[in-house]
Amino acid sequence: MAGSLERAKRGLYAEWRLHALSVVSLAVAFVCLGAALLVVVNLHDLKERWGRIGRASVYLKDGAPPQQVEALVSALKQTEGVREVRYLSPIDARNAALGVADPTLKALPQDAFPASIEVDVAPEVPEAEVQAMVNKLGQLPAVDGVETYGTWTARLGSLLQGGTIAAGALALIVFGAVLAVVASTMRLALTRRRTEVEVLRLVGASDGFVRTPYVLEGVFQGAIGSATALAILALLFFTVKAHADGDLSGLLGLDPAFLPLPVIAAMIATGGLLGALGGALGLRKLTAV
Amino acid sequence: MAHAGGRAPLTPFLRAGSRDALRGGDFSAKKPVLVFDDVQKVYRQPSGGDLHVLRGVELLIERGEFVFVTGPSGAGKSTMLKLVYRAETVDDGRILFCGRDIARLTDESVPFLRRNLGIVFQDFKIVPSWTVSENVAIALEVLGLSSRLIRQRVAVALERVGLAGRGGDRAGVLSGGEQQRLAIARAIVGEPAMVLADEPTGNLDPALALDILGLFEEIHASGTTVLFATHDRTLLDVRPRRILVLDEGRVTDVHAGLAAYAEPAPSYVDGDEADAEPVGARPPRHAREERRLRRVS
Numbered sequence: 001m002a003g004s005l006e007r008a009k010r011g012l013y014a015e016w017r018l019h020a021l022s023v024v025s026l027a028v029a030f031v032c033l034g035a036a037l038l039v040v041v042n043l044h045d046l047k048e049r050w051g052r053i054g055r056a057s058v059y060l061k062d063g064a065p066p067q068q069v070e071a072l073v074s075a076l077k078q079t080e081g082v083r084e085v086r087y088l089s090p091i092d093a094r095n096a097a098l099g100v101a102d103p104t105l106k107a108l109p110q111d112a113f114p115a116s117i118e119v120d121v122a123p124e125v126p127e128a129e130v131q132a133m134v135n136k137l138g139q140l141p142a143v144d145g146v147e148t149y150g151t152w153t154a155r156l157g158s159l160l161q162g163g164t165i166a167a168g169a170l171a172l173i174v175f176g177a178v179l180a181v182v183a184s185t186m187r188l189a190l191t192r193r194r195t196e197v198e199v200l201r202l203v204g205a206s207d208g209f210v211r212t213p214y215v216l217e218g219v220f221q222g223a224i225g226s227a228t229a230l231a232i233l234a235l236l237f238f239t240v241k242a243h244a245d246g247d248l249s250g251l252l253g254l255d256p257a258f259l260p261l262p263v264i265a266a267m268i269a270t271g272g273l274l275g276a277l278g279g280a281l282g283l284r285k286l287t288a289v
Numbered sequence: 290m291a292h293a294g295g296r297a298p299l300t301p302f303l304r305a306g307s308r309d310a311l312r313g314g315d316f317s318a319k320k321p322v323l324v325f326d327d328v329q330k331v332y333r334q335p336s337g338g339d340l341h342v343l344r345g346v347e348l349l350i351e352r353g354e355f356v357f358v359t360g361p362s363g364a365g366k367s368t369m370l371k372l373v374y375r376a377e378t379v380d381d382g383r384i385l386f387c388g389r390d391i392a393r394l395t396d397e398s399v400p401f402l403r404r405n406l407g408i409v410f411q412d413f414k415i416v417p418s419w420t421v422s423e424n425v426a427i428a429l430e431v432l433g434l435s436s437r438l439i440r441q442r443v444a445v446a447l448e449r450v451g452l453a454g455r456g457g458d459r460a461g462v463l464s465g466g467e468q469q470r471l472a473i474a475r476a477i478v479g480e481p482a483m484v485l486a487d488e489p490t491g492n493l494d495p496a497l498a499l500d501i502l503g504l505f506e507e508i509h510a511s512g513t514t515v516l517f518a519t520h521d522r523t524l525l526d527v528r529p530r531r532i533l534v535l536d537e538g539r540v541t542d543v544h545a546g547l548a549a550y551a552e553p554a555p556s557y558v559d560g561d562e563a564d565a566e567p568v569g570a571r572p573p574r575h576a577r578e579e580r581r582l583r584r585v586s
Contacts, residue, residue: 003430014418196416202374203428203475204404206397 004209008216015189019221022185026178026225027232030271033174034233036167037263042256043160050153056134057147058117064142072142073117079133081125086118114144175274178225182218182278189214190283215279222275226268234258321385322483322514323350323373328382330368330538342368344538345382350483350516355509357525358518360535366518369535370485373516374406375399387482404432407476407484407513411491413468417461421452421471424460428479446478450504466497473504483514490521502527 012019060069069087076085088096093113121130127150134146190197200210237258259267325348332340342365350356358366371377372384375391384391386402394402407428415424422443429439447453450470455463460471469489476484486505490498502517502524509515519525525532534541 002436010419010423193416195414196419199414199416199424199427199475200431201400202403202408202414203431203479204400204402204406205427205431206400209400209431 001212004212004216007213008220011189011193011213011217012220015192018185018189018192019217022181022221023225023228025181026221026271026275027228029174029177029181030226030229030267031232033167033171034229034259034267036163036170037267038233038237038259040160040163040167041259041263043156043163045257047153047156047160050149050156055121055149056119056130056137058119058137059144059147060115060117060142061144062111062114064115068140068142069115069117072137072140076117076119081122081129082119083122084118084120088116088118090115175270178222178271178274179278179281182221182275183282185221186214186218186279186282189217211280211283214283215276218275218277218279218282219272220275222271222273222278223268224271225275226271230259230264230267320352321349322352322354322387323516324348324383324385325369326383326385328372328384329380330365330372330377331380341538343372346535346538346540348533348540350514352482352514353509353512355506355515355530356517357530357532358516358535359520359522359525359532361520364535365538366520366535367487370408370487370516370518373483373485374403374408400431404479405482407473407479407481409469409472409476409484409486409489411488413465413472413492415460415468415471415475417459419460420456421447421458421460421463422456424471425456425475425478428475432479442478443474446474449477449507450474465493466500469493469497469501470504473501473508477508477513481513483516484508486515486517486519488519489517490519490524495523498524499527 058072073085073087076082090111090113093116094108094110121133130148131150134148137143138146197210237256241256325346328343328346328348329341330343332342334340346365346369358369360366368377372379373386373391375394379392387405389402391402419427422440425443425446426439429442434442443456444453447456450473452467452470452474455467460468463471469492473489484505489505490501493501498521505515505517506528517524531543533543
């Protein structure tokens with residue numbers, strides 16, 4: 001194996017331009033795949049986070065009797081799984097929404113926002129129970145409507161499903177491209193190093209002995225190609241994030257994250273594996289001597 | 290003679306450590322290392338016809354022999370060697386190398402056969418981008434020897450061919466003669482049972498050709514069997530060696546070089562040719578050889 005590794009290193013060094021071109025092609029393909037994975041991973045995190053947020057906003061009707069409101073708050077506080085109940089008057093809601101920002105919006109009337117009760121439910125409470133509670137609350141006379149994150153989570157779920165399918169299709173295309181690029185590179189390398197193969201054959205090298213360095217070169221190409229793609233992607237991601245960090249976090253309620261380590265490791269391993277397969281495919285017919 | 294349909298199992302051609310016995314050190318116990326038994330080789334031509342390259346070739350080479358194969362271009366010299374290292378397969382007949390029928394080897398066993406052969410070509414077949422040492426070491430790397438042993442044996446082989454101290458040089462920068470020496474070092478480093486040389490001096494000037502022949506003589510002197518294909522008659526005259534003359538796919542003459550000049554023509558020489566030579570100033574055999582070699586060259 002050490003000898004094969006040494007010969008693979010020698011081959012990479014001797015044909016570095018050819019291999020560099022191949023690595024760049026692979027990196028482009030893997031950047032596409034990595035970007036798709038990045039979107040899918042962050043959408044998944046967002047869905048998980050929104051799914052875990054058991055928050056409901058119970059909007060009260062104008063002129064709801066204070067006793068009814070107090071009774072409702074008290075009942076909710078005693079409900080199992082409810083962590084916090086907070087009453088927001090129209091003024092509180094207006095202040096929370098506008099803050100100290102826009103003077104034009106400050107001209108809105110005091111009762112522009114409805115009074116509401118904000119309910120935080122513990123994450124371990126099943127979604128079905130939360131939904132049942134929401135249905136009951138919606139039937140109370142003082143309640144105008146109840147809003148939860150459920151609908152948003154459902155929409156995000158379908159978006160994530162679509163994204164996952166698209167990423168899967170893209171992955172297949174990328175895998176095909178990687179195999180084709182590595183196999184072509186290996187065929188070309190084999191043609192350029194025909195004498196080397198002839199010599200190996202003549203001194204009694206087995207098929208495995210001849211093929212192994214080429215397959216290893218494929219592994220290096222695939223792994224380096226995917227690693228380069230990840231480096232490019234990381235650079236782009238953190239540059240964009242640095243410029244739009246606050247806005248993104250505020251918009252999504254989540255700090256966008258780069259690909260997790262297991263995904264990075266899997267991408268590099270996949271690159272190496274595809275490189276090995278491509279190398280083996282490219283060497284299906286070795287020069288016979 | 291048709292060879293049997295059975296194929297040899299996937300086993301090493303020779304066991305490690307058995308090679309010393311196959312080298313020609315013990316001349317008292319000579320055994321055939323290579324036998325051609327009614328070997329036929331036919332190439333199908335694109336035009337549809339058959340080209341009979343070898344027609345019923347019979348040959349026996351004993352351990353430790355040095356044998357020249359000569360003949361005009363297209364006579365079948367290279368094909369004969371290719372059959373030995375299984376770059377080609379026989380159409381009929383048998384080739385026994387160390388007692389094993391080469392034609393019956395499986396493709397997987399061919400590398401094991403080649404590990405017992407050292408092969409030298411006219412075009413050297415070295416890897417120019419590798420160093421001199423790497424070019425020689427590859428013959429031992431396929432055997433799976435330790436790197437320490439490989440270094441030692443490569444150094445010895447390079448010294449034997451006069452390339453000591455050049456191990457770190459790129460093979461591509463060597464001169465033609467040096468490249469051929471390198472190819473010879475690679476051929477002998479594994480201590481093969483036999484060295485096959487296919488026109489090894491074809492690309493070299495006459496002085497270098499003699500130099501390379503001298504190297505083969507030295508290798509032979511250490512006990513290695515050598516089969517040397519050439520059409521250069523000046524090499525055949527250097528030392529008395531057994532010479533096979535191939536013409537139109539047949540072995541048309543077998544004789545023992547200059548040492549046999551004064552001897553009567555052997556019985557296997559064609560009667561017409563033997564009788565046709567004038568007896569007088571030169572021995573009949575010498576004249577016959579001269580005429581044949583003129584045809585060759």
